[in-house]
Amino acid sequence: MKLYDGGRAPNPRRVRIFFAEKGLELPELVPVDIGRKEHLTPEFARINPMKRLPVLLLDDGTALAETIAICRYLEGLHPEPSLFGRDPMEQALTEMWNRRVELGLFSSVSAVFRHSHPSMAELEDQVPEWAEASREQIDDYLLILDLQLAGNRFVCGDRLTVADITAGIAIDFMKPSRVPLSEDLVNIRRWHGELSARPSWKA
Amino acid sequence: MKLYDGGRAPNPRRVRIFFAEKGLELPELVPVDIGRKEHLTPEFARINPMKRLPVLLLDDGTALAETIAICRYLEGLHPEPSLFGRDPMEQALTEMWNRRVELGLFSSVSAVFRHSHPSMAELEDQVPEWAEASREQIDDYLLILDLQLAGNRFVCGDRLTVADITAGIAIDFMKPSRVPLSEDLVNIRRWHGELSARPSWKA
Numbered sequence: 001m002k003l004y005d006g007g008r009a010p011n012p013r014r015v016r017i018f019f020a021e022k023g024l025e026l027p028e029l030v031p032v033d034i035g036r037k038e039h040l041t042p043e044f045a046r047i048n049p050m051k052r053l054p055v056l057l058l059d060d061g062t063a064l065a066e067t068i069a070i071c072r073y074l075e076g077l078h079p080e081p082s083l084f085g086r087d088p089m090e091q092a093l094t095e096m097w098n099r100r101v102e103l104g105l106f107s108s109v110s111a112v113f114r115h116s117h118p119s120m121a122e123l124e125d126q127v128p129e130w131a132e133a134s135r136e137q138i139d140d141y142l143l144i145l146d147l148q149l150a151g152n153r154f155v156c157g158d159r160l161t162v163a164d165i166t167a168g169i170a171i172d173f174m175k176p177s178r179v180p181l182s183e184d185l186v187n188i189r190r191w192h193g194e195l196s197a198r199p200s201w202k203a
Numbered sequence: 204m205k206l207y208d209g210g211r212a213p214n215p216r217r218v219r220i221f222f223a224e225k226g227l228e229l230p231e232l233v234p235v236d237i238g239r240k241e242h243l244t245p246e247f248a249r250i251n252p253m254k255r256l257p258v259l260l261l262d263d264g265t266a267l268a269e270t271i272a273i274c275r276y277l278e279g280l281h282p283e284p285s286l287f288g289r290d291p292m293e294q295a296l297t298e299m300w301n302r303r304v305e306l307g308l309f310s311s312v313s314a315v316f317r318h319s320h321p322s323m324a325e326l327e328d329q330v331p332e333w334a335e336a337s338r339e340q341i342d343d344y345l346l347i348l349d350l351q352l353a354g355n356r357f358v359c360g361d362r363l364t365v366a367d368i369t370a371g372i373a374i375d376f377m378k379p380s381r382v383p384l385s386e387d388l389v390n391i392r393r394w395h396g397e398l399s400a401r402p403s404w405k406a
Binding site: 049050062064065066068069070072073075076077087088089091092093095096099100104125127129130133136144147 | 252253265267268269271272273275276278279280290291292294295296298299302303307328330332333336339347350
């Protein structure tokens, strides 16, 4: 196995943290320099036509793309500790919360970064109006997460799941996206502090 | 069980088709009128704080939101026929393709509809620049899908999966979004014709 990696970009980091939380060693890393547009080359498009990172290249030549697909593959091979849920109900609720924090919070923070950060002007056809509209959504998504964490140690209850990794990375990504995290969100702050202290978070 | 349903909207339809492909009868439907903003009321926000449809209300009171989370719950309870894959490799590839067609094609077509269709002006803070940028992405996503279908009867191979439902609904949604489907995409046209002829597609 080889992992086509994108350094500090959030999706590659989600996969590296997932490996660490599974207690698995990272495979050989193939660095792909997003700043130098290496993911937009014809060579890389043959590996992933969506031109996105990360990609896990399996020994049989299969190129597995999409962060959550890679994580799910690892979960299938190494069920313990479960990060996607242990029965149909846990699996459904983990999927629900992972999607809520990914398609809501994480994708809005990403949109702010991609469509407003000066360093992305070279890589994106930036739509500043979309950055602004996305920024306005973030408070609502943060409030939903904060309320969920008011009654739960982790996003889905008393055990860490893939939804914590997605949500935690979204919170981390607010800093370079220049979106402040309100002091009032005490549950997010407590949970994010605990998450950031885990050894996996250095991945 | 009760299904909070949204009529002709694409996500409720994905779930109804999934029930049909599983050979399961639909539970009691609770119609929620999106045009009359019934999903934006405080009452509905208590069921789903994301204010989106569909929601599957379980007998124990759990409100399960997010289309794919509902489908995954049904897959867990009724594994046959599998629509999410039968082993870790199939599951990973199904997740990859479902995400490619959902986060690429379907979300771009949705963005065109939500941010440019006159009927949505009441429901959305429309960003016309985002509709335009999303429209420009669609051809690339269609080409990736067409190439995949050149060598496969269904999106993930010789069996129908949840990725076909997502992709098929995205193609259907192009019509109200006023995005034309090129005659050149012969593989998509062949596959979509076959899909539309299935009894489930009337759901």
